[in-house]
Amino acid sequence: MxxxxxxxxxxxxxxxxxxxxxxxxxxxxxxxxxxxxxxxxxxxxxxxxxxxxxxxxxxxxxxxxxxxxxxxxxxxxxxxxxxxxxxxxxxxxxxxxxxxxxxxxxxxxxxxxxxxxxxxxxxxxxxxxxxxxxxxxxxxxxxxxxxxxxxxxxxxxxxxxxxxxxxxSLPSNESHQQSLSDKFSALVALAKMPSAFPSGIRFSRREQFIYDILCVESKFRHNHDFPDIANFVRKVTRIPVDERPQKTSFVCQHGFDRRVLNCLLFVMLSVWHFCKQLVSIFLVWPVKLLGLLLHWIIHRIAYLFIRCFNCLNIFGVRRIYELKYTHYEVIGILGYFCQSIGEFSSRELEDALAYEGMLHGAQHGIIEFINAMKEANLGLLSAIDSCNRGIFSYAILNRKENVFQLIHCLNGRSEIFRNRIDKFDNNLLHLAAHLGPSSDLDSRSGAALQMQREIQWFKAVEKVVHPKFKEAKNGDGKKPFEIFTENHDELMKLGEKWAKETATSFTIVGTLITTVMFAAAFTVPGGNNQDTGLPIFLNDSVFTTFLMADALSLFTSATSVLIFIGILTSRYAEKDFLKSLPWKLLFALSFLFLSVCSMIVAFCAAIAMILKGYRTYKWFIVGPTMSLGSIPIMVLVLSQLRLMNEILRSTWKNTIGNVKL
The missing domain is CATH 1.25.40.20 (Ankyrin repeat-containing domain)
Structure with missing residues (x-):
């Protein structure tokens, strides 16, 4: 060397x-x-x-x-x-x-x-x-x-x-005697990684379909010898069905004797089961078997396509596969920790920073973490911080819908969390009255829909808390609704501005369409017969199509303009953002979309009538014209369909307070 x-x-x-x-x-x-x-x-x-x-x-x-x-x-x-x-x-x-x-x-x-x-x-x-x-x-x-x-x-x-x-993430100035703040907790680290869990990823519909159909269980079991990983993943990613609160039946609420009720129920159920068996034998089972067969065939075909896409890395399948595999790894790690957490005493849970981990999990909306820890040790649900705020307080402040829905699955224990008051005398409704984080607000297209989301959160929490808390005052002497109005004043102004600007833009488009279609109704293609004054193509089926499309476009565009004018003249109170304003905007956009489609149909029909005598070259002109006529429709669909779909989903039903299964 x-x-x-x-x-x-x-x-x-x-x-x-x-x-x-x-x-x-x-x-x-x-x-x-x-x-x-x-x-x-x-x-x-x-x-x-x-x-x-x-x-x-x-x-x-x-x-x-x-x-x-x-x-x-x-x-x-x-x-x-x-x-x-x-x-x-x-x-x-x-x-x-x-x-x-x-x-x-x-x-x-x-x-x-x-x-x-x-x-x-x-x-x-x-x-x-x-x-x-x-x-x-x-x-x-x-x-x-x-x-x-x-x-x-x-x-x-x-x-x-x-x-x-x-x-x-420990302090650099190391002390000889280790304090709790110097303690690293793997639970807290996992609770601060929302992207490492399925609930922390927002997929498009196509990506979600690919994610759901990809199978990583066999590879995971082979690499890590975790035989029950699939059941554990399903368990922690869903809200338990058997813990949902049971509703009291109508008849029991109105004083029917329970013995009489039981007899009636027994007879009715017996008849029902007998009829159900007959129907299932002759109708349901054949349909079910056929449905299962079709589902298996479609699933296998989709699985083969996904495997091919994974090999060729089409649609980002390989990235989604690796992401799902990572999710399984993290949930597997969490499973090992939960096995030990179940044996910990209250003091050991504090040393492990398990309570702090629960609060971070609620803050980031990691429902898998909350469910797994809850199953390991039910006492972890009572985690509170120095301000006496628990996991549901954090879920409300950070607008984490999936964690907040757990409050419906605690049966008798839920009252403890519903009535919690922090050290500033704020109940859950006071916390819901604060403005949500920008990460939640930015998920909505406009300020008006952001305001709607905030009102929905306030209404959902209002249904959960005791009625006395609706008028309760906090340490500053303010009621929940007063705090809501104060904190959302700026957002409400932005929502009003966004709605008026949107309505103004579409009013111009609708007015233009109305003007054009009104004029087209009296200047029909081909002209009129000079003797009778009737249109020359009156008996032509294409002319009928033209008239119907023209009339439909005229009426729908005029309707959309009137609705947009109604939006411009609305009073814009807080409650208007919840239902009234979104529905008006949705109907106006729908009518405008229909008017544009009808206008294109009327245009294509007019071209077909004008070129009726030119049989040789007629379809060489009409065909491309119709194809080009679909471009405005596609542009309108791509630009406004997402907004219309978002308005419909957010307005049709407030999903914040409902348990998703």
Whole structure:
């Protein structure tokens, strides 16, 4: 070996260290071949080997492979060498978010590094992998070490090295006596990752269809040996049906004797079941079997298409597949933690920051996290912060509909949460009166629909709380509705401005269409007969189509203009934004859309009548004209259909207070 290769600079770095920092793979391979084990294991003044510098700076897996792997195996000792803070290379790679390198180093690092009574390396690696979203390694660690969830959630028995504290969001000024604020909690980290859960991703309809039909269970079970993952995922992503509040029947409310009622019910149910059996034998079962067969065939065809799209990466199927697989990994990690959470005492839950994790989960709307933790330990639902605000307070303040709906699934326990008052004497309705976050408001197309959404939230919470809270005053002496009016004054003005500008723009379009179609009704194609004054094409079916389309376009455009004028002259009170204004806007847009379609039909019919005598070239002109006539319709559909659909969905029913199954 050439002694010049092992020369050390003032900083203690060799040529190999310099080549690694420069990212020159070719020179690294040459130096490794020449310097061998001696050069590879040399440290700089901070205790970093060349492999540790790869983990810290470049994250280049090929560089790591050329150092770790040999013809006879791999260099185990290199993977165990610590720097001056006793940190091994895989921890450095995870701390810097190098996913591919971390997965590779984990496959090569000897298990003895993580085994034994000293849990520092395995706990730190788990924590770093979760923060860096390297869920594959985290899941393998949890599977290998059954006590790891409890070890990582308990207070650390060691001090976290200074170079790793930033990656774990811990204060850099390390104290000898560890306080609760210095404690890293994997639960809190997961609760701050909404994009790692299905509820945190907003898909288009096409993407949602692809996501639902993709199957990752078999691959996940093969890689991580988690046989019940599909059932666990379904369990935590849905609101439990059996916990929904049961409604009291009408007859019981009106004083019928229960014995008489039971007899009547028994007779009625017997007759009903008998009739139902007859119908099912002769009608329902054949239809059901046919439906199941068609569903299976369609599902298999769709599955084959998706597999082909995945291979060719069409429609982003590969990205969606990887995203769904990541969701399964995260929910699997959460499952391991929940197994330990179920055995924790109240004090241990506080040390693990489980209550804080519940609040963060509610703040980010991670329903999977809330459901899983609730199933593990029901007492976690009572989590409160320093202001005496619980998970439903956070859900209302941050407009997380899926978490708020859980309040309907708690049966008798819901009263505790419905009547909660924070330290400022605010009840849930006071909190709903505050303006929602911009992330929720921006999901609506215009200020008017944003205002509608805010009113819907206020109405949904109003149905939940006790009637006395509607007029209750908080610490500032304000009632919920007064706070709502005060906080939404600016939004209401913006909503009024948006609605008037929209109505004004479409009024101009509608007026123009009305004028054109009115004139077209009296200047019919082909002219009139000079003797009778009747249109020449009166008996032509195309002329009938022209008249009907012209009349329909005229009347619908005039109707839309009148509705838009009604919008312009509305009083714009708060309650108008809930139903009246959106319905007016929806009907006006629908009539305008119908008038444009009718106008195009009338235009095409007129062209066909004018060119009636030119039989040779008639369809060479009419065909392209009709095709071009569809362009305005397509433009209108693409530009306004989304708005119309959004208005319809948001106005038809307030889904905030309803449980989605």
């Amino acid at each position: 050439d002694s010049d290769v092992c020369m050390i600079s003032a900083s203690g770095r060799t040529l190999l260290h310099v080549a690694v920092i420069a990212g020159n793979l070719e020179n690294v391979e040459k130096l490794v071949k020449v310097g061998k084990d001696t050069l590879i294991c040399m440290k700089d003044q901070h205790g970093y080997t060349a492999l540790a510098l790869v983990a810290r700076y470049t994250g280049n897996t090929d560089m790591a492979k050329c150092m770790v792997e040999t013809k006879n195996g791999f260099r185990k000792r290199l993977l165990e060498i610590q720097n001056k803070e006793n940190v091994i290379p895989i921890l450095i790679a995870a701390a810097n978010g190098h996913k591919e390198l971390t997965i590779y180093l984990y496959s090569k690092t000897p298990s003895t590094v993580f085994d034994g009574d000293d849990s520092q390396n395995r706990v730190l690696l788990l924590s770093l992998c979760i923060t860096a979203e390297i869920f594959d390694v985290a899941l393998k660690l949890l599977k290998r070490y059954k006590e790891l969830p409890k070890e990582s959630l308990s207070l650390y028995k060691f001090s976290v090295p200074k170079s790793l504290r930033g990656s774990l």
